[in-house]
Amino acid sequence: MKRKGVLALMLTSAMLMLSVAGCSGNKPVATENGTSSGKGTSASSNQVYAIIAKNTGNPYNQAETQGFQDAVKEFGGKSIVRAPEQPTAEGQITIINQLIAQKVASIAIASNDANALEPVLQKAMSAGIKVLSCDSAVNPASRMVHVDQADPVKIGQVEVQAMGKMMNYTGEFAILSATSTADNQNTWIKYMKEELKKPEYKKMRLVKIAYGDDLPDKSTSETEALLQSYPKLKGIISPTTVGIAAAAKVLSDKGLAGKVYLTGLGLPSQMITYIKSGVCPWMYLWNPIDIGYITGYVSKALVDGTITGKIGDTFTAGRLGKYTVTKAADGGTEVLLGPPYKFDKANIDRWAKVY
Structure with missing residues (x-):
């Protein structure tokens, strides 16, 4: 697998734009983005891709969901961003049930509890929704694949x-x-x-x-x-x-x-x-924008059938390049963005302007 996550960003920072995305309340409001650019495949275009963050008001989550929206817009889909007000499994379960009722194409989630979400996420998969976790994993029985920040x-x-x-x-x-x-x-x-x-x-x-x-x-x-x-x-x-x-x-x-x-x-x-x-x-x-961005493309690959989440599956994640699905430490499968990056006095000025 080519590790082009954070390091690629650091060579091409002009490509990045950080804006705030999010929503609040125990009855979360969707933030939707779409495009009629026609760049996506027929399977991807006009599909609705959802991401659930841990909670509202978290700058890291906001950067992550922005990257997700950027990717979905890039390949021609529509995105929904949701998050509970507090970082609880109960709040995320409520949102997942709402998304199942909306019949979204995929649900990506940064979980607040690895195991508590299993019944509702299995319900989503039984309904034909592609389910993946990102940043904070759900257990392997609750997902098709996980997107991890780094080793x-x-x-x-x-x-x-x-x-x-x-x-x-x-x-x-x-x-x-x-x-x-x-x-x-x-x-x-x-x-x-x-x-x-x-x-x-x-x-x-x-x-x-x-x-x-x-x-x-x-x-x-x-x-x-x-x-x-x-x-x-x-x-x-x-x-x-x-x-x-x-x-x-x-x-x-x-x-x-x-x-x-x-x-x-x-x-x-x-x-x-x-x-x-x-x-x-x-x-x-690592760059949270890139975590969200690659999650968008993993969602697309699952919906398109390019990957199923098995070891050895490959796909291309837009500007980040080609990735391969590998075995995760918890026994499931995952996609690794890249290595952690060190920030110190020598480089902090440059990256504080980015995110």
């Missing part, structure tokens, strides 16, 4: 490696995650723990995994609680863009730059100030 092993490894270097491999640190049921978060944390078993980390101690539920206020309060409960805390890993931004503000406001180190997964536009000030010496991510 989850490497994501977990690089975050612990970064924390080790920042802390000089000594002292206490914590993890500030999203929800306790988020598959992507739990998978990365699993590989963080595996990395910590290596001898170079023997003087580091993970004291707590806190959950901010991908909500700014709760992530802020959880960060403050970590600092109060662990006065010797030397670092925080936050593998969520909402969490890392909230933690960075708390550390900045308390004057803890260089005393409590921060790394994780963040949006350059939100973290530029903290990268420059040293609150977060460096962090990682």
